[in-house]
Amino acid sequence: MFHAGRAPRLLRAGNEEERLRPLLVTPVEGKDLGGVLVRQWSDGVMALLCARAPERTRAVARSKATAIGVDPEVLWDDALDHVRAEPVELRTAAAGAPGPAITHVTGDGGFGTGHLLRLRELVAGPAPHGVLVGILTSPGLFVFHTVVRRLWAQAMVETFQKLGPDRSRLCPQRPGARGPKAGETCQPRRVFGVLIRIDSVTKRYPDGTVAVDRLSLEIPDRSITVLVGPSGCGKTTTLRMINRMVEPSEGTILIDGVDSRQQPVNTLRRSMGYVIQNAGLFQHRTILDNIATVPRMLGWGKEKSRARARELMERVGLDGALAKRYPYQLSGGQQQRVGVARALAADPPVLLMDEPFSAVDPVVRKGLQDELLRIQEELGKTIVFVTHDIDEAVKLGTMVAVMRTGGHLAQYAPPAELLSHPADAFVEDFLGADRGIRRLSFFSSAGLELLTEPIVAVDATAERIAAAGSGEAPYLLVTDPDGKPLGWGEPGDLTAGEIEAGRLLPYGRPFAAGTDSLRAALDCAVLSPTGWAVAVDAEGRVAGVVSQQVIGEAIRGAHAERSADGKVEQVAP
Amino acid sequence: MSELFDMPSDLQNTYFGLVALHLREALLPVLAGLLLALPVAQLCVRVRWLYPPVLWVTTVLYAIPSLAFFVVLIDYTGLSELTVMIPLAVYSLVVLVPAIVDGVRSVPQETLAAATAMGFGPVRRYLQVQLPIAAPAIIAGLRVACVSSVSLVSVGMLIGNAGALGNLLNSGMIYHQPRLIWLSVVGTAVLAILVDAVLIGLRVLLTPWMPRGGTRENTRPLAVKEAAR
Numbered sequence: 103m104f105h106a107g108r109a110p111r112l113l114r115a116g117n118e119e120e121r122l123r124p125l126l127v128t129p130v131e132g133k134d135l136g137g138v139l140v141r142q143w144s145d146g147v148m149a150l151l152c153a154r155a156p157e158r159t160r161a162v163a164r165s166k167a168t169a170i171g172v173d174p175e176v177l178w179d180d181a182l183d184h185v186r187a188e189p190v191e192l193r194t195a196a197a198g199a200p201g202p203a204i205t206h207v208t209g210d211g212g213f214g215t216g217h218l219l220r221l222r223e224l225v226a227g228p229a230p231h232g233v234l235v236g237i238l239t240s241p242g243l244f245v246f247h248t249v250v251r252r253l254w255a256q257a258m259v260e261t262f263q264k265l266g267p268d269r270s271r272l273c274p275q276r277p278g279a280r281g282p283k284a285g286e287t288c289q290p291r292r293v294f295g296v297l298i299r300i301d302s303v304t305k306r307y308p309d310g311t312v313a314v315d316r317l318s319l320e321i322p323d324r325s326i327t328v329l330v331g332p333s334g335c336g337k338t339t340t341l342r343m344i345n346r347m348v349e350p351s352e353g354t355i356l357i358d359g360v361d362s363r364q365q366p367v368n369t370l371r372r373s374m375g376y377v378i379q380n381a382g383l384f385q386h387r388t389i390l391d392n393i394a395t396v397p398r399m400l401g402w403g404k405e406k407s408r409a410r411a412r413e414l415m416e417r418v419g420l421d422g423a424l425a426k427r428y429p430y431q432l433s434g435g436q437q438q439r440v441g442v443a444r445a446l447a448a449d450p451p452v453l454l455m456d457e458p459f460s461a462v463d464p465v466v467r468k469g470l471q472d473e474l475l476r477i478q479e480e481l482g483k484t485i486v487f488v489t490h491d492i493d494e495a496v497k498l499g500t501m502v503a504v505m506r507t508g509g510h511l512a513q514y515a516p517p518a519e520l521l522s523h524p525a526d527a528f529v530e531d532f533l534g535a536d537r538g539i540r541r542l543s544f545f546s547s548a549g550l551e552l553l554t555e556p557i558v559a560v561d562a563t564a565e566r567i568a569a570a571g572s573g574e575a576p577y578l579l580v581t582d583p584d585g586k587p588l589g590w591g592e593p594g595d596l597t598a599g600e601i602e603a604g605r606l607l608p609y610g611r612p613f614a615a616g617t618d619s620l621r622a623a624l625d626c627a628v629l630s631p632t633g634w635a636v637a638v639d640a641e642g643r644v645a646g647v648v649s650q651q652v653i654g655e656a657i658r659g660a661h662a663e664r665s666a667d668g669k670v671e672q673v674a675p
Numbered sequence: 676m677s678e679l680f681d682m683p684s685d686l687q688n689t690y691f692g693l694v695a696l697h698l699r700e701a702l703l704p705v706l707a708g709l710l711l712a713l714p715v716a717q718l719c720v721r722v723r724w725l726y727p728p729v730l731w732v733t734t735v736l737y738a739i740p741s742l743a744f745f746v747v748l749i750d751y752t753g754l755s756e757l758t759v760m761i762p763l764a765v766y767s768l769v770v771l772v773p774a775i776v777d778g779v780r781s782v783p784q785e786t787l788a789a790a791t792a793m794g795f796g797p798v799r800r801y802l803q804v805q806l807p808i809a810a811p812a813i814i815a816g817l818r819v820a821c822v823s824s825v826s827l828v829s830v831g832m833l834i835g836n837a838g839a840l841g842n843l844l845n846s847g848m849i850y851h852q853p854r855l856i857w858l859s860v861v862g863t864a865v866l867a868i869l870v871d872a873v874l875i876g877l878r879v880l881l882t883p884w885m886p887r888g889g890t891r892e893n894t895r896p897l898a899v900k901e902a903a904r
Contacts, residue, residue: 347791368794382789386807386884396793428884441789454792 156476245518251675257369297323297484298344303353305339305509313339313507316353324482325500326474326555330489332532335515336509337488341454345374357452372396375445375483381437382459389415389595390425396448417480419473435466442474446481451483461487492533496521496540505528518544542621545660547613550623550653552637552646557581560588560601563572567596576649577632580606585643589613590632612636615645620660624653679854681847687836690843693750694862697839699824702870704760708820709813711769715768726776737769741830749834759831759838766827767820774816778809808891811885814878818871825867829859840866 133452193244215668298321314336321327329337342348344355346367355362362370383392393411394404419437429437438458445453459467459564471494478485489495495502496517504512504520508529513525521541524530530537556575558567560582570578571593579587580601589606610629613622627635627650635653637645680690688696719726744762752758782805790804807815829841836842840859847855 301767345792347788368796371792371794374792376789376791376792378785378789380785382783382785382787384786384790384804384808386804386810386882388884399794430884430886444789444793 142442210222211309219282297321297358298486299356299359300340300344301354301356302353303340303343303350305336305348306351312509314343314350317505317509317511319503319511319514320340321484321486322501323484326478326485326487326498327501327503328487328495328499329503329505330492330499330532331512332490332506332507335505335507337490337505338456339509340505341456341486341488344452345371345376345454347371347437372400372448373450373452375447375450377438377441377445377453377455377458379457380434381429381441381458383437383440383444384428388428389420389432392429392440393443393447395444400448402448410447411443414446415440417446417477418443423588433466435464435470438462438466438470439473442477443643446477446483451484453483455485455487458487459494460491467494474498477489493540496543504532506532539621539624542624542657543619545620545657547618547620547623547637547656548616548660550615550620550637550656552615552648554646556647557644558596559583559585560603562601564597567593571596575634575649577607577634579634579636579644579647580610581644587636587638587644590630590634607631612638612642612644615639620653620657623648624650624657627653680858682843683850683852683855686842686846690858692864693839693843694866697825697828697863697866698870700756700759700828700831700837701763701841701866702821704763705767705771705817705824706821707760707764708771709817711764712768712771712775716772716779719772719776720779731774732771733772736765741827742833745834754835754837756831756837758834759828763824763827767824770820770823771813771816774812774819775809778812778816779805781812782808811878811882812872814881819872821870821874822867824872826863829863 209563298319300319300321302318303314304312304316306312317336317340319327321342329340331337339348343350344357345364346362348510357370384395387395390408390411393414394407397407397410398404412422412425413426420436420439420443424432429440432440441458443580445455459470462470474485475498477483487495487498499517501514502517503514503522504525506512512532513529515523515525518541520529521533521537521544524533524537533540550640553573555573556570556577558570558581559577562570562578567578576592577590578593578596579654580591580596580603582588582603587609588603589609591601591606595605608631609627610631613626613635623635623637627633627648630636633650634647635650636647639645682688682690682693686693715729719729739762743759744765748758748761752761772839784810786804787800790800795804829844831837832838832841832845838845840863843855843862844859846855847857847859
């Protein structure tokens, strides 16, 4: 990886004379930002380094970067005045992946906005080849992280826009560079590095019961992997083997490439957050002290731990006034939030969740699930999530592992693929009878052709009603003067000036045009006595109406499209 | 007033001296019993099959009359307070061991699993999680043990001068002085009630995390807020 004898150059901050070399920023799946897909704003290597003294930082940075296989042409050595002494966290990119041309190394999780702005100038400046950047910072390093990420994403978007459609210019141009040569198209690389690899692991109990049978699983970095299956399928045992609460009888578990048995068991456990059903809070400690447990054990000191705990309470959506309360004073949902905060307290890269939401009522559960997705979006943890609820698995999982009784893996796939191509009868059965309907959640309603013609305002004139009634729709949707739906009426029954809202047919629950899935649209049409669904915009005004037939056609169209590019679904292992 | 508390000279003590002596003879054995019961109980928690035989042994020990204990112990410890305190310590085990075992076992499984998963070693887990959560149960056991110990100390009268308020009772009977009998009986009862009250206070102080009638009220609006979210 690193070629001996070619030490990376060091760039000083603000030295704009230096030409930044182009480098690889692979568009990857994820959020669409101004025409560029940016999932994790950094591709390749992320390194967070630290040292007390600036001189040391530079040396450490270089040695660390090279040690983890980054082969940067330039090491950007900056933000030294802000360097904080934090534990070093290193991440390696997927093996063999080319590193970025520039590696920015900093120990400061929130390295100053000023630096970012300088970088952006460089990015948006006249550099012929554009830009950077594989950068740095530990995921989830405190508050600045989100800001930093956002700024970087913006910088990248601007760069892409500047470059125009010619993405090939983003490929490394220098001779012998890794990756595609000039002119070739950049192929998206794997999005995630593998963080946890379960390698033919078996758990056999002394009485001969086999809980897990030669299970192999690659759990991708920074994503939610859900283990789902009926009771007794060994999903919890599998989870507990990751932090060695259960020792495997055979096989190995590699965490970031290292056998989990190589470090002391309690060190391993403290590097993984654990969330359990019913939260399992320490009832004799206040909420704040519950959350601060692991930081205290790691020797952070009382004040720092508590400050961190307060920060986390906010992050998981808990009122700060609860800090001094005891667990019994909280509702089940609040307790579970505390459980999540406690697991995140020491900023572990891995989060293990054992049926965390199954003991709370459905409304609270939905809230907690949404919260988890939001937290994951912000912090980018590697989450392993155990549940027996397939709906939860499909909703949360980036990857879903369906397990069957006896500890066998039945299927391991992204949820959309699981629903479209169940591997066998067991998986199909486990997914339930309505998997076709459920799969519709993955299709957007954006492509639906909405009719605006059969919509009349409550104060419409007779001509307008007559004109609207002449269309294909057997019913007309009546709206109030603001454009909000009131109900359906037959054209013949509607008399100008005398439309009574009370006599109209109900319109069911409208769906948000474009943002809701086809499932929501279909649900809406099925709920409506007229068989027509009402689409509304963000303000709740009617955007149009659509019939069951049209939705049905859209579904068929979506299926056809999916099977055409079915290979895309099967990228992941 | 001072005449009320006048003591016969053979007791060689003032009334409050006797009370202090009584208290010491009652509470030291319970403390010793607690120190003995903690490891025994922990052993019973860890080695499950040990619990029934241990319980059986403590019950049998409890069934031995104190007089029998004294007969045996006098050969070793003489006519001293220690001879009274040893049986009392042994008796306290019958309450304390089950109280601690039940208390430690009552710690919810998920709390223990969470502690283990957070990297608590066995010792840390016992001291920082199990024992604090078992505290209310242990204190409940202590209350019973202390009160029964306070009443049992009087038996020490049998071996001479080691019965504290029990000796006062004896003197009252010998000298036909109801005043002394009343002082002894009422004094013992008040002592037992006070010790119990102190332990209740201790529990309230140590376990602010226990649900209590009064504090429930403040939590209700929060729960409602949560539901409204």
